Amino acid sequence: MKRLIAGCILVMALGAAGSAPAAQTDTAVTLTWLGNAGWQVSDGNTVILVDPYLSRILGPAPPGAPPLPTGSGPARPSYGWNDRPESDGATIDAHIHRADLVLVTHAHYDHIFDVPYIARKTGATVVGTESTANILRAYGIAERQLITVRGGEDYQFTGFSLRVIPSLHSPLNHKHYFSAETAPPGLKAPLTLQQMHPEGGTLAYLIRVGGHEILAFGGMNYIERELEGLRPDVVLLGANASRRENYDYCGRLMRVLDYPALVLPTHWDNFLLPYGASQRVALESLQGFLSELSAASPRTRVVVPEYFQPIALVTRDLAK
16 A cells, blocks of 8 residues: 555654653553454553454445445455355454454444454454344354443443444435444344345444543544543544535544544545555545645644554553
8 A cells, every 4th residue: 555654653652731741651552454444452451343344345335435446456256235245264364363342333244244253253242233233143143242332331341441422324425325224133144245234323432441542433424412522532533535425524523522632544445445456546535534634633643544554652641
């Protein structure tokens, strides 16, 4: 992938403005982009995955989306809504070695498709809506691995905490997107792509780990009032072109979050292409988002991630 940022590993020191330094302890947290809306967040002890989708099958494009390039490399199988493809186990195994928690923002196939495989492989607990849980149940994932949420929950785990935030899906198809469809109970695997694609409601997540507050979105929309009072230092922010269907997308978000220190664009690449294919078209489209974010919050650092390249954050915890 073409480099837009000098250096693939960013180390940031985020301190409290105006505070005198005291005895300090560095706690490293790394964020690794898996492509599309997928991320790995780790403090060295805990591994949290967000929307991990690595198979990147040649499946259907989002409803109402303009035609997306499908690549010119070796021929790949093409799948429709009624097909039942399998996860690319070799790719997943090469990059996902363990996971404690998997957070699913919504149940579209480019977010949830690989979650059953990963949950079975790692034994991770999966957090998501009822639709997410029903899809995981179809693949035989045990109830003890499922935490079903609706938004508003705030959970303490060992070494980190998680706030579940009600959110909205991207306004696809020139604002014509709406889905009340949910994945029903009693599904039997293997599921078709259509069965793995009912949104079932959309969530965002605030991950508090290693002295950081990381706000993760899975699409290009949000509910502004649900974000009031949040002060994340890192935001994984949807940057796809559908963001333009929202009024003042970057401006409203930066203001309500009090201008976070770091934004990492997410869900901006063409997920119908394999990892080795050129993302030139998507990168060119991303420039508009970068300009909008810079205008809305000039002091916010924006880093364009690269596949599987860790971004390390360093927090200097100030002794009380």
